[in-house]
Amino acid sequence: MGETAEDFVLVINSGSSSIKYQLLDPESSVVAASGIVERIGEDDSVIQHRADGESTERREPIADHTAGLRLVFEMFAATGHDLRREGVRAVGHRVVHGGEVFYRPTLIDDDVAAAISDLSALAPLHNPANLAGIESARALLPDAPQVAVFDTAFFHGLPAAAKTYAIDAKVAAAHGIRKYGFHGTSHEYVSGRVAELLGRDPGELNQIVFHLGNGASASAIRGGRPVDTSMGLTPLEGLVMGTRPGDLDPGIVAHLARSAHLDIDQIDTLLNRDSGIKGLSGVNDFRELRRLIETGDEAARLAYDVYVHRLRRYLGAYLIELGGVDAITFTAGVGENSPQVRADALAGLARFGIEVDPAANTAENRAARRISPPDAPVAVLVVPTNEELAIARAARRVVDRLD
Numbered sequence: 165m166g167e168t169a170e171d172f173v174l175v176i177n178s179g180s181s182s183i184k185y186q187l188l189d190p191e192s193s194v195v196a197a198s199g200i201v202e203r204i205g206e207d208d209s210v211i212q213h214r215a216d217g218e219s220t221e222r223r224e225p226i227a228d229h230t231a232g233l234r235l236v237f238e239m240f241a242a243t244g245h246d247l248r249r250e251g252v253r254a255v256g257h258r259v260v261h262g263g264e265v266f267y268r269p270t271l272i273d274d275d276v277a278a279a280i281s282d283l284s285a286l287a288p289l290h291n292p293a294n295l296a297g298i299e300s301a302r303a304l305l306p307d308a309p310q311v312a313v314f315d316t317a318f319f320h321g322l323p324a325a326a327k328t329y330a331i332d333a334k335v336a337a338a339h340g341i342r343k344y345g346f347h348g349t350s351h352e353y354v355s356g357r358v359a360e361l362l363g364r365d366p367g368e369l370n371q372i373v374f375h376l377g378n379g380a381s382a383s384a385i386r387g388g389r390p391v392d393t394s395m396g397l398t399p400l401e402g403l404v405m406g407t408r409p410g411d412l413d414p415g416i417v418a419h420l421a422r423s424a425h426l427d428i429d430q431i432d433t434l435l436n437r438d439s440g441i442k443g444l445s446g447v448n449d450f451r452e453l454r455r456l457i458e459t460g461d462e463a464a465r466l467a468y469d470v471y472v473h474r475l476r477r478y479l480g481a482y483l484i485e486l487g488g489v490d491a492i493t494f495t496a497g498v499g500e501n502s503p504q505v506r507a508d509a510l511a512g513l514a515r516f517g518i519e520v521d522p523a524a525n526t527a528e529n530r531a532a533r534r535i536s537p538p539d540a541p542v543a544v545l546v547v548p549t550n551e552e553l554a555i556a557r558a559a560r561r562v563v564d565r566l567d
């Protein structure tokens with residue numbers, strides 16, 4: 165390959181027990197290598213590294229994120245990229261919660277790292293893990309600029325009526341309670357791609373984007389700016405997800421505490437890990453759910469119906485909020501790969517100009533594409549998301565400004 169490591173951005177998405185990474189050129193989108201370290205802190209940790217079309221796997225105990233990242237660098241060196249010697253243009257970190265403080269890609273120094281740590285109260289499951297990745301990368305690549313790209317950033321400017329929860333305003337202000345929204349990097353990237361694909365100015369489009377992965381969220385975007393989104397203070401709100409319920413009567417929390425005698429951490433676990441599709445059907449992977457449905461499993465059928473019902477509820481709400489829509493787009497694991505979900509979410513809406521062409525919807529095609537009939541008033545699209553590329557580009561822009 166022609167490029168040297170210095171042209172590349174290393175993108176790190178650090179979770180509580182995993183590190184996903186990609187080394188890519190933000191200009192050409194060429195991915196030099198990618199991989200994932202899983203089960204950090206356990207005895208059976210594993211790293212899978214992909215470079216030049218070849219996959220390598222290593223299983224050994226990995227004590228913490230720094231040890232994990234050190235192993236990542238070893239794998240890079242073994243596949244022709246000695247990042248610690250050659251350097252990289254930047255390291256881009258996905259950070260889940262930027263709170264009110266961060267709404268732009270931000271160069272990380274000690275103060276920024278401390279502020280990300282302070283935001284852990286808002287995202288206790290995510291920000292500490294993101295920070296572990298940041299601290300490890302800063303220690304191992306001390307000369308590389310490190311940039312934080314926040315999942316909440318795109319939604320920073322949500323209109324007050326959309327972001328305000330109707331609770332005691334003083335309590336809300338004291339505790340940073342508002343809708344922040346997540347998956348912002350994906351919603352921004354995908355809505356930008358939609359405008360490109362349609363050959364339209366983003367400023368003149370009303371869009372609804374469904375990011376349907378393990379986590380799932382919807383956004384309503386007018387003229388390139390979000391006017392509403394389904395996730396809230398935390399990623400629990402909104403659509404039904406793999407293991408999260410999405411919208412709930414908040415009274416359920418108090419009821420569980422009083423009647424089921426669950427403490428707050430148990431309730432948090434129930435809602436984050438044991439609810440959603442998994443809570444209803446026992447599985448959280450959509451492919452397994454479909455298999456169960458095909459065997460006649462009624463719980464799986466109900467889980468699917470609840471999932472689609474919620475999608476349609478948000479679709480209806482956002483159609484009205486936007487006063488009409490030009491494009492509806494599906495992205496992420498389920499959105500990109502399940503024609504059934506797309507068809508069911510939009511069934512029976514021809515009177516609103518919303519139609520899915522069955523052949524286009526089910527065609528084996530991994531590219532960004534339109535799946536509505538060419539003459540339908542509303543464009544329905546499938547657009548693969550690429551959060552790593554968006555983070556790499558954002559990091560690159562920050563670093564270019566330093567030169």
Ligand code: ADP
Nearest residue numbers: 376377378379448449450451496497498501502
């Ligand atoms: P994450 O939120 O972890 O980034 P992804 O965007 O990778 O998640 O999406 C994961 C989800 O996508 C899983 O529920 C998985 O079952 C689903 N998925 C992946 N491939 C397919 C497929 N071919 N058909 C249906 N669902 C799929």
